[in-house]
Amino acid sequence: MPVTKFNHPDPYKYQTGFDSYHESEAVEGALPVGQNSPQKAPYGLYTEKLSGTAFTAPRHENKQTWVYRIIPAAAHENFVAEDADSYHTRMTTETHKLHHIPNQLRWNPFDLDEKVDWVHGLHLIAGSGDPTQKQGLGILMYAAGKDMGKEAFYSADGDFLIVPQHGVLDIQTELGRIIVRPNEICVIPRGVRYRVTLPDGPVRGYICEIYQGHYQLPELGPIGSNCLANARDFQAPVAAFDDEEEESEYKLYSKFNNTLFAARQNHTPFDVVAWHGNYYPFKYDLGRFNVIGSISFDHPDPSIFTVLTAPSDHVGTAVADFVIFPPRWLVAEGTFRPPWYHRNTMSEFMGLISGDYDAKVGGGFKPAGASLHNAMSAHGPDSGAFEGASNAELKPQKVGDGSMAFMFESAHMVGVSEWGLKTCQKVQPEYNEHSWKPLKRYFVNPNKKA
Structure with missing residues (x-):
C-alpha cells in the first residue's frame, strides 16, 4: 500500500x-x-x-x-x-x-x-x-x-x-x-x-x-x-x-x-x-501499515489488522486495540470474504475516515459516522454485503480503494453516554432492521418430507 x-x-x-x-x-x-x-x-x-x-x-x-x-x-x-x-x-x-x-x-x-x-x-x-x-x-x-x-x-x-x-x-x-x-x-x-x-x-x-x-x-x-x-x-x-x-x-x-x-x-x-x-x-x-491476510482459505481474525494495543492485566486481552481496515487484496479460495457473522467477548466501536466499508454496503455507514457492537451483541455483514459476497466470482480482488475504516476494540463492556445516545441526535433507530432483518432463509432441510 x-x-x-x-x-x-x-x-x-x-x-x-x-x-x-x-x-x-x-x-x-x-x-x-x-x-x-x-x-x-x-x-x-x-x-x-x-x-x-x-x-x-x-x-x-x-x-x-x-x-x-x-x-x-x-x-x-x-x-x-x-x-x-x-x-x-x-x-x-x-x-x-x-x-x-x-x-x-x-x-x-x-x-x-x-x-x-x-x-x-x-x-x-x-x-x-x-x-x-x-x-x-x-x-x-x-x-x-x-x-x-x-x-x-x-x-x-x-x-x-x-x-x-x-x-x-x-x-x-x-x-x-x-x-x-x-x-x-x-x-x-x-x-x-x-x-x-x-x-x-x-x-x-x-x-x-x-x-x-x-x-x-x-x-x-x-x-x-x-x-x-x-x-x-x-x-x-x-x-x-x-x-x-x-x-x-x-x-x-x-x-x-x-x-x-x-x-x-x-x-x-x-x-x-x-x-x-x-x-x-x-x-x-x-498508509505505511503492512497488511497481511489469508492466501489460501478462510477469513483470519481482525486482530491481524492491529496497529496499536493497550494490553490489560490479563494476557491476550486489551483495554483497547486500534485496528484498521485499509485497501488490501483478497485472494482466499472457496471463502466468504467479508467478516463473518459473530458474537464477541470484546466490544467493538467502529469509525469510518473515508470511502465505503466493504462489509456494510447499504449506505448507512458513512464517513464521520460510527457503530458500536457491545460485548456478545451479534453483528456482521448487512444483507446486501452477504448477497454480494456469497455470489461473487472468487478471483483476486482489491477492496477498500479510497477507504479507511477502523475499530477501537476493548475487553470492557462499554456504556453509552447520554450525549451519545440522545443529545447528539445521530443514532440510527432502524440500524438493526435495515441491516439484518432483510436476510433471507436459504436452508433446505434434507430430512423434511415434501
Missing part, C-alpha cells in the same frame, strides 16, 4: 522509531552531559521529570522523560472547575450515568462545530471504568472550528489516541510540534500539555483514551519480525520552544477525572528547550 500523500505541507521535524529513547535540544548544549539533574542546568534552565509510569516499573515498561525548561510546570495558580455542570455532562464515565445496553448501535455522521475550540469540542460517546482507579477507557468524538488561544490542555486521565476524519490538527506540545491529517494518527500521553490550532479550518474525528497503561505495538508471534506497523515509521517531535521574556497570561486546562479544570499562569507552557527519554507524543501514517 503506498504511503499516504497530503496536500497540506508538514513544516515540522521529527525523530523516527516507536518506543525508542529519543533526545532533542532546540539550543545546542541545552542537554546536560553525563547526568540528568546537574546542580545548575545549562543556560539557567530548570530540570523537570515527566513520569509516565511508576519509578519502579519494570525496565521494559518504564516510561520517563527529562525536560529542561525556562519555568517549571508547577508555576501556575490553583485549578478551578470550568463550567462544571455542562462539561461534566459531556465527559463523565461514571457508571450510573452511562447506558449499558446490548443493542447494536450506529450513528450518522457527527456534525462539525465551528463555534468551539479543541478543549470544548470533546464529547464522550462511550466508555467504561474509572480514571481514578486507572481502569478502563473513554471513546470520544471531537469537532472544533476555532484555534486555541494562549492556552494549553492536558489529560490527567489517560493517553489520547487521536484519529482525524476531517481537517488538519497543528498540535504544539511541550516536547515539540506535530501536524496530523486524516489517514494519520497521533498519541498524546497522559499529562503532556499541548495546544491545537486549525490551519485548514474546522476539524472532526475520533479519540480513544485509555485510563490504564500505554499504547504499544502488538506482539507479532508467528508472523515474525516484520509486517503490520513497523517501529521505524512512527515519528516523535523535536524540541521547539517559545521564548517570551515578558510575562503573559496563559490558561491551562486539565481533564481530571473527566471533569474540566482551568488555572492561570503568567508564562508560556511551551518553554521546554531540550528533552530526553521515552515518554513523548508521536504520530503515524496509516
